[in-house]
Amino acid sequence: MAQRLTALEIAARVRLGTLSASDVVEQALAAAAALDPVLHFLDSLDVDGARTAARSPMDGPLTGVPFLIKSGTPVSAPIVTRLCAAGAIPIGFSTRSRPGSSAQTHGWNGTEFTRNPWDVQRSPGGSSAGAAAAVAAGVVPIATGGDSGGSLRIPASFCGVVGFKGTAGRVPRFRPDLSGLVTPGVIGADLADVVAVTALASGPHRLDPAALPPWPVPTVSGESWRVAYRAGLGGVHADAEIDALVRAALDAPGIEVVEVAPELLPVAETWEALYAADHGREVSGAALRAASAVRNHNATALADLFAEVDALITPTTLTVAPGFAGPDQGPFLGDPCWHLNVTGNPAVSVPAGLVSGLPAGLQVVAAWGRDDVATAVADHLTIALPSPPVFASAGAPP
Known part of the structure; x- marks a missing residue:
């Protein structure tokens, strides 16, 4: 199997002339055509558009890098236009969860559920389902997504890749909401790629002028970090095997686990009220006041925690990937994730290892605005995984 190149490595080779953008794109298109009938990660494929762009790629830090756009994201969205301006080439749209599903x-392409490349009878997570499946399977090194309740981090965890939700406003939105739950972002096979692409996509835009200032690629590093650990947030804990895996990952040089943790309130009703208000559904004043109180309590508790530690670590999800249709009942499997959409803190999911042959992720949370700390600690803790059983051996250039 050919060695998989990162997005930054692909771009460097294309700029040097040792690799052509057309060859990279053709291999990505071939991998998509070969694997989509198995994994169903595509909403649509733009063969002609990708080939045209590859013939005259824009010169930039992502020159020649193929990527997928999450279904429902317009090509005019800031994250898409900025990746294209950096030289990246969209080859199509990835699947998301079926509209109206509980x-x-x-993921759903209108006919088939999106499958997980680690086990085709399992879910890839959602709602950025196709993005994570395609990245994990080696079709593209990066893909765009959006995270309003864990939709970047949950599929990253289930598929064994990286998903990063920056501080609220880190990447401008194409349609700002009232609640601030949504943060566009990136799923990638490599953390450095995800950080670099997030930096390129950051900064205010005419569609979201209130977005945070441009975020340069962070240089923070550290030999030691003080972290707090929780097996879950809001009173719901991960399965014992997931808990044990993440705890083992924290037994690493330079990691000091301290016995302090935030007392966070459950956010299910809060998130539902804020999400409903954003989508024009009727919400009572009492529900919105209660949501505001929970948000303020949890934001303050996290701020107090980060006065004592560098980061908070949790499992990303409560279990490994469930059946591909997704559970309709029971606790939300991404419960550790949506707390951070409510408060706006940066959170990144990286692989922590395998449980019964399936990936599990650990989530690194940092203080509001300290995306640099979140990604630095994540880099310290991430575990390299092998390729999944369904993988495009031709999905990366030789």
């Missing part, structure tokens, strides 16, 4: 941990 379970968001799946």
Whole structure:
């Protein structure tokens, strides 16, 4: 199997002339055509558009890098236009969860559920399902997504890749909401890629002028970090095997686990009220006041925690990937994730290892605005995984 190149490595080779953008794109298109009938990660494929762009790629830090756009994201969205301006080439749109579904941990192309490359009978997570499946399977090194309740981090965890939700406003939105729940972002096979692409996509835009200032690629590093650990947030804990895996990952040089943790309130009703208000549904004043109180309590508790530690570590999800249709009942499997959409803190999911042959992720949370700390600690803790059983051996250039 050919060695998989990162997005930054692909771009460097294309700029040097040792690799052509057309060859990279053709291999990505071939991998998509070969694997989509198995994994169903595509909403649509733009063969002609990708080939045209590859013939005259824009010169930039992502020159020649193929990527997928999450279904429902317009090509005019800031994250898309900025990746294209950096030289990246969209090859199509990836799947998301079926509209109106009570379970968001799946993808749907209109006919088939999106499958997980680690086990095709399992969910890839959602709602950025196709993005995570395609990245994990080696079709593209990066893909765009959006995270309003864990939709970047949950599929990253289930598929064994990286998903990063920056501080609220880190990447401008194409349609700002009232609640601030949504943060566009990136799923990638490599953390450095995800950080670099997030930096390129950051900064205010005419569609979201209130977005945070441009975020340069962070240089923070550290030999030691003080972290707090929780097996879950809001009173719901991960399965014992997931808990044990993440705890083992923290037994690493330079990691000091301290016995302090935030007392966070459950956010299910809060998130539902804020999400409903954003989508024009009727919400009572009492529900919105209660949501505001929970948000303020949790934000303050996290601020107090980060006065004592560098980061908070949790499992990303409560279990490994469930059946591909997703559970319709029971606790939300991404419960550790949506707390951070409510408060706006940066959170990144990286692989922590395998449980019964399936990936599990650990989530690194940092103080509001300290995306640099979150990604630095994540880099310290991430575990390299092998390729999944369904993988495009031709999905990366030789």
